[in-house]
Amino acid sequence: MxxxxxxxxxxxxxxxxxxxxxxxxxxxxxxxxxxxxxxxxxxxxxxxxxxxxxxxxxxxxxxxxxxxxxxxxxxxxxxxxxxxxSGGKRIPVNGMRRTIAAKMRESLSVSAQYTLMGEADCGALQKKMKEFSGRCMERVGIKPTYSDFFIRAAALALKENRMLNSRFMEDHILIHEDINIGLAVSLGERGLIVPNIKNADRKTLGEIVQMRAELVKRAREGRLEPDDYAGGTFSISNFGRSAVRFFTPIINQPESAVLGIGNMVERPVVREGAIEARPQLGLSLTIDHRHIDGTTGEKFLRDFSELIEHPERME
The missing domain is CATH 4.10.320.10 (E3-binding domain)
Incomplete structure (x- = not known):
């Protein structure tokens, strides 16, 4: 050599x-x-x-x-x-999982994300759900979920807090006219996908129920069209019935915010000087701090919570 x-x-x-x-x-x-x-x-x-x-x-x-x-x-x-x-198991990374991994890494690298956490009382929402479920089943034959109320509340709150319905473009901020709410749908080991309901602020609660049910069904059957998951302006990640109350959801780029919904569980709270058990919903709002201030994020979270606590405003 x-x-x-x-x-x-x-x-x-x-x-x-x-x-x-x-x-x-x-x-x-x-x-x-x-x-x-x-x-x-x-x-x-x-x-x-x-x-x-x-x-x-x-x-x-x-x-x-x-x-x-x-x-x-x-x-x-x-x-x-x-x-x-050593005899361990290796799991191949398929196309969807590879795409998810790349998007999540990209999201954290291109934006300044931080998460605000809060709670909403769901006593009135639980009563409204019982009443609305009966009417919805009679009219369209579909059982509503709490996600339908969350989508409706987020859409209405975004109308009052347009900065969260935007996109950071380096030399300017684009405020979207349409409010397209994406809902993360788990596909099990295959990963997840986020189809969105277009113009959710212009939809009635009943229309949201039908669109959400159809999108989730087609997502799990692998029948979504590109338009179903393109064009989202804001997303919701709902853990539903789980042990999770708060978490740090990652923004679905190029959106500017994502709302994480934790479990709904009874907790002791003080009402009019007395302690009582009330159903509380864990909320985690991740925003892009490059152009959304904490006070703006807090305002959205407060407006969303007030709609959850007064669900009659959503119909």
């Missing part, structure tokens, strides 16, 4: 792999060859942490597959390979 400027580690790796250093392109100062250059020569690009982890776990880099599109092996790839070597 001919002599060429290279680090000791690069020489050692080149010797182990029988690589001629004169065929390796050095990326160091003055063309100095580094260990990474030798590894890259055989397609084994890896971060420093990944190489260190592979050495510690005694896993040859040749046995590790890079999950990132750039082909660079990272720490998580090494750990995944370790799981396989």
């Amino acid at each position: 001919l002599n060429k400027m290279a680090t000791p580690a690069a020489r050692r790796v080149a010797q182990e792999r029988n690589i001629d250093l004169w065929t390796v392109r050095g990326t160091g100062a003055g063309g100095y060859i580094q260990e990474a250059d030798v590894l890259a020569h055989r397609g084994q690009k890896a971060t420093f942490v990944a190489r260190a982890a592979a050495r510690y776990l005694e896993i040859p880099l040749e046995q590790i597959c890079a999950s990132a599109p750039d082909g660079v092996i990272r720490k998580n790839d090494v750990l995944a390979a370790k799981g396989t070597a």
Whole structure:
């Protein structure tokens, strides 16, 4: 092997792999060859942490597959390979899951997100649901859900807080005229998708019930059209009946806000000086702080809560 400027580690790796250093392109100062250059020569690009982890776990880099599109092996790839070597289970990342992962990472990287949390009393909403369910079943044969009320309340609250129904465009802010509310629909292990109800502020509660039921049905059957999930301006992520009260939902780009709905559970509250159990709904509003101030987000959350506590205003 001919002599060429290279680090000791690069020489050692080149010797182990029988690589001629004169065929390796050095990326160091003055063309100095580094260990990474030798590894890259055989397609084994890896971060420093990944190489260190592979050495510690005694896993040859040749046995590790890079999950990132750039082909660079990272720490998580090494750990995944370790799981396989020790009998662990590897789950392939399908197209939908890969898309979701990319969108979630992109969302956090392009916007300044933070979450406001609050609660809404649902005593009146529970009574309204019982009364409305009977009428809805008689008229359209579809059982309404609390999500229908949440969509309606969000649409009305957005009419009074238009900044949350916007898009940040670097040199200007675009306030959408239409209010298209997206509802995150879980598809189990396949991931989730967010179809949206167009012009939700112009729809009656009964119309929202029918549209929501149809969209959820077609989403789970894989029959959504591109227009069903394109053009959303605001999203709702509803955990429904679960142990979750508050969380930090991630904005569905290029939207500017997302409302997380937690569980509805009875909690002790003070009313007129007395403590009583009341059904409380956990609310988590994530907003883009680049153009939405905390006071604006709080105002939306307050307006939404007041509609939930006075559901007669939604009909």
